[in-house]
Each structure stands twice: as structure tokens, then as C-alpha cells.
Amino acid sequence: MDYYSTKITALIEELSRLPGIGAKSAGRLAFHLLNMPQADVERLTGAVLEAKRTVRYCRQCCTLTDSELCPICQSPSRDQAQIMVVENTRDLAAYEKTGKYNGVYHVLHGAISPALGIGPADIKLKELMQRLQGDVEEVIVATNSSLEGETTAMYLSKLIKPTGIKVTRIASGVPVGGDLEYIDEVTLLRALEGRTQL
Amino acid sequence: MDYYSTKITALIEELSRLPGIGAKSAGRLAFHLLNMPQADVERLTGAVLEAKRTVRYCRQCCTLTDSELCPICQSPSRDQAQIMVVENTRDLAAYEKTGKYNGVYHVLHGAISPALGIGPADIKLKELMQRLQGDVEEVIVATNSSLEGETTAMYLSKLIKPTGIKVTRIASGVPVGGDLEYIDEVTLLRALEGRTQL
Numbered sequence: 001m002d003y004y005s006t007k008i009t010a011l012i013e014e015l016s017r018l019p020g021i022g023a024k025s026a027g028r029l030a031f032h033l034l035n036m037p038q039a040d041v042e043r044l045t046g047a048v049l050e051a052k053r054t055v056r057y058c059r060q061c062c063t064l065t066d067s068e069l070c071p072i073c074q075s076p077s078r079d080q081a082q083i084m085v086v087e088n089t090r091d092l093a094a095y096e097k098t099g100k101y102n103g104v105y106h107v108l109h110g111a112i113s114p115a116l117g118i119g120p121a122d123i124k125l126k127e128l129m130q131r132l133q134g135d136v137e138e139v140i141v142a143t144n145s146s147l148e149g150e151t152t153a154m155y156l157s158k159l160i161k162p163t164g165i166k167v168t169r170i171a172s173g174v175p176v177g178g179d180l181e182y183i184d185e186v187t188l189l190r191a192l193e194g195r196t197q198l
Numbered sequence: 199m200d201y202y203s204t205k206i207t208a209l210i211e212e213l214s215r216l217p218g219i220g221a222k223s224a225g226r227l228a229f230h231l232l233n234m235p236q237a238d239v240e241r242l243t244g245a246v247l248e249a250k251r252t253v254r255y256c257r258q259c260c261t262l263t264d265s266e267l268c269p270i271c272q273s274p275s276r277d278q279a280q281i282m283v284v285e286n287t288r289d290l291a292a293y294e295k296t297g298k299y300n301g302v303y304h305v306l307h308g309a310i311s312p313a314l315g316i317g318p319a320d321i322k323l324k325e326l327m328q329r330l331q332g333d334v335e336e337v338i339v340a341t342n343s344s345l346e347g348e349t350t351a352m353y354l355s356k357l358i359k360p361t362g363i364k365v366t367r368i369a370s371g372v373p374v375g376g377d378l379e380y381i382d383e384v385t386l387l388r389a390l391e392g393r394t395q396l
Contacts, residue, residue, distance in 0.1 A: 003291035007264040011249040014242045019230050020223060027288060032217050033246055034253055034262055041250050044212045045243040048231055051209040052239050055232050064232055066205040090225060093201035 008034070060131065062124040063107040064089045072096075072104055079103045081137040085128065085156065087111050087144055095142065103140070106131065111148035112155055118148075120155060129159070138166040145172050206232070258329065260322040261305040262287045270294075270302055277301045279335040283326065283354065285309050285342055293340065301338070304329065309346035310353055316346075318353060327357070336364040343370050 004012065008030060016026035033041055057063070058070035061083075065071070072078055072092075082103030086092050092105045108123040132139070141156050143149035153169055160167045173191035174183055183191075202210065206228060214224035231239055255261070256268035259281075263269070270276055270290075280301030284290050290303045306321040330337070339354050341347035351367055358365045371389035372381055381389075 003294040004287070005253070005263040005265060005269060007245075007249045007252050008262065008287075011245045014245040017238075017242075018227060020226065025218060027291075028218065029216060030249070031262070031286070031288060034249060038250065040215075041246060044215075045246055047205075047209045047212040048239060048243055051205040051228070051232060052236065054205050055203070064206065064229070065203040067203060071203060088229070089202070089206075090229060093225075096201040 057109075057124075058107075061105050061107055062109065062127055063092055063105060077102070081135055082140065083128075083131065083136055083138070084140040084142050086142050087149065087152075091142065091144070103138075108143070108152065111143055111146070111152040113148040113151070116148075123152075125156075125159075128156075132160065132163055132165055136165055138168060140168050140170065142170045255307075255322075256305075259303050259305055260307065260325055261290055261303060275300070279333055280338065281326075281329065281334060281336070282338040282340050284340050285347065285350075289340065289342070301336075306341070306350065309341055309344070309350040311346040311349070314346075321350075323354075323357075326354075330358065330361055330363055334363055336366060338366050338368065340368045 011030045011033070012023075012026045015021055015029050016023055018026075021029065033044075036044075051066070054066040055064050056066075056068075058065045058073055059068050060073040061070060063070050063072070067074075079102050083106050084092075084095065084101065084103055085106045085108060086095070087108055087110060089107055092107055095101050095105075106124070106128045108125065108128070110118055110123040112118060112120055112123065128139075139156070139160055141153045143152045143156075157167050157169075171194055172187070173194050174180065174187065180188065209228045209231070210221070210224045213219055213227050214221055216224075219227065231242075234242075249264070252264040253262050254264075254266075256263045256271055257266050258271040259268060261268050261270070265272075277300050281304050282290075282293065282299065282301055283304045283306060284293070285306055285308060287305055290305055293299050293303075304322070304326045306323065306326070308316055308321040310316060310318055310321065326337075337354070337358055339351045341350045341354075355365050355367075369392055370385070371392050372378065372385065378386065
């Protein structure tokens, strides 16, 4: 990286720390930034710092938001008795994009992973259990279909069942449009186990 | 994009303006930035603004650098009589990485393109011609092997030849390790025309 002057090299190094940005992309990005109008660059860095300054956890559901209570928790039209538990804010957005879910969320910010040393105390579980002391009818566990997501789902189920609140898990199976030929065996077996009557 | 709060949406929008960063990557980047330590985020935005503030054209070769004269033009070990003309600073870096070129450079910051309305006056040609009034033995034209790059090479050749300075063009042909079967016909013909005696 000695092919550029110090400040350009420093910029490329900082950019290449970002996820999904290799050395080549970082170089392309750096020169793009250097060629951008000053005002546009300042708007970009300003947006980063402003988001960083204002974004926090929602007091109720722990999603990342720039107000004390996120827009979903604030909305009077959402069903506060139905809580969907997700691993992060992007998973929440994925369900919001469907436009069909009318309950609220709880964002764990992670999943239990003994391998990575992430235990129940490291995710927003305590905050979820506190919410369950209110008027909640159902907890829909929508953690990922990975080892960590499944472990978290099992843990949540054991923790919540004694309270009498209904705990459900989103279905696991063949994605819509998926070709059976290309689906892994574990998913195929899950789809078989989870079959429903037509 | 209404699935996130205002400041997060603003951040994602700014990031998705960058080249090669689509909506999905912008979302991933935004949440990565929000989860980064404050100090790291400030170092990143600082590097952008600092590079933007200090980087300018080298007084001699027009490459992007943070000093008045770039490190290559400053170096006493480089042969100032041999000038390689490239389209941009990244192309300069590509040749520097070979570690075998000992001359200096001239960065045009573009190439002549009648289709895009980019004429000789829009690139750093005047600056090159001024340098040729000094003690220059050879100009190596290393513009890209595209229509614009070739047009620029032809133009340069016509402009420089009357001065008596030697003008050369980097070879065009089959890339090392390239499989003839997958090389386009124009390149194959170029390689044939440019054949050398063994």
C-alpha cells in the first residue's frame, strides 16, 4: 500500500476494515470519495456521525432507533400482545417489509452461542422477560434457522412456557420458489416434519 | 426504506450512493457502523475528511497526493527523462506494484471520449506538454486498451512526435496465463500483429 501518499493510504486502510470491502473496493471507494464534491462528502460523514450520535436501543423492544421509543412500539395500531423475537434490527426490517405482521418486536442483538462464548446474559433476554410481565398473549420466536438461532429458540421456549404465555416458532422448510433438487437434506427433512394438511 | 428510523434511513441512503454499494450492502454497512466503537467511527470519518482536505494534484505529474510534489516525483532515484502517461492514480499504482518501472508518471485524469464529450482540454494534457519542454527522452503511453484509451494514445502520439521525443505504447496482447480459447478476437489479432522474434 506504499503506492499512494500517506493520507490516501490511511483512507484506504480505514475503508477496507468495513465488512464486505476488500482492498480493491476500498481503493475504488477512496478515489470516488476524493472525486466527490466536498458538500457530498460532508453530508455522508455527517450522516454517519449523526446516526452514531442519536441511535440507541428502543426502551421497549431494544431495536436500534433514534427516538426513546421506536415508531413500531409507539404505533397505536400495532398489537402489543404479540411479540416477535428477532436477532437484530435487520431481521425486524425483513418482516416489516412483508407488510403483513401487525404485532410488535423484541430485538435480542445476538443469539446464544456456546462456541463464541455468548450466553443468555449477553443478549437482550432480561428485557424480554420484563416485558412478559405485562399483557402478552404470544411470543413468536423468529431467530435464524442456524445452530445459534435454534439454541436461542429452545432456550426461550423453556424460559417462557412456565409463564403460560404461548410460544411459537416460525416455520422451517423449502423457500417459496425453491427447487427441491438444490435444497439441503436437513431443510428437506424439516419441511417433511412440518407438513400441513391440504 | 421506512422500516428504520429517520437517521438510520438517512445513513443507508448516503451509503447506497457509493459505487458498488447496493441497498443490501448499505444496510449491512450502516448497522456495522452503528455497532462500531465511537472512536473507530470517528477515525474513519476523520480519514475521509482529512484525505479530502489535504489531497490535491501533484504539481508535476498531476497524480492525487497529499504533498505539493508526490513521493515519486520527489524521489532522486527515479528517471525523470522517462514519463509513463496513465489515465488515473489507480493505474499508476498498478504499475508501481510491479516494482520494475523506474521512470516517472503523468496522470491525465481521464481519457478523450467524443461520445462523453471529453476533449483534450478536459484532461491534464496541457500539463504534460509543458513537462516535455524539459529534458525528456521517452513518453510511454499506458492509457487503457479501451476505445477512449486508444483515442487518447493516438492523439498523444500525433501531438508529441513533432517534438522529436520518442513515444511508445505498452503492448496489447494475450494476458499472461490467459487461455487463447477465451480471449476475444480483437485481442488475438493484436497479439498476432505484435508478435516478437524468439
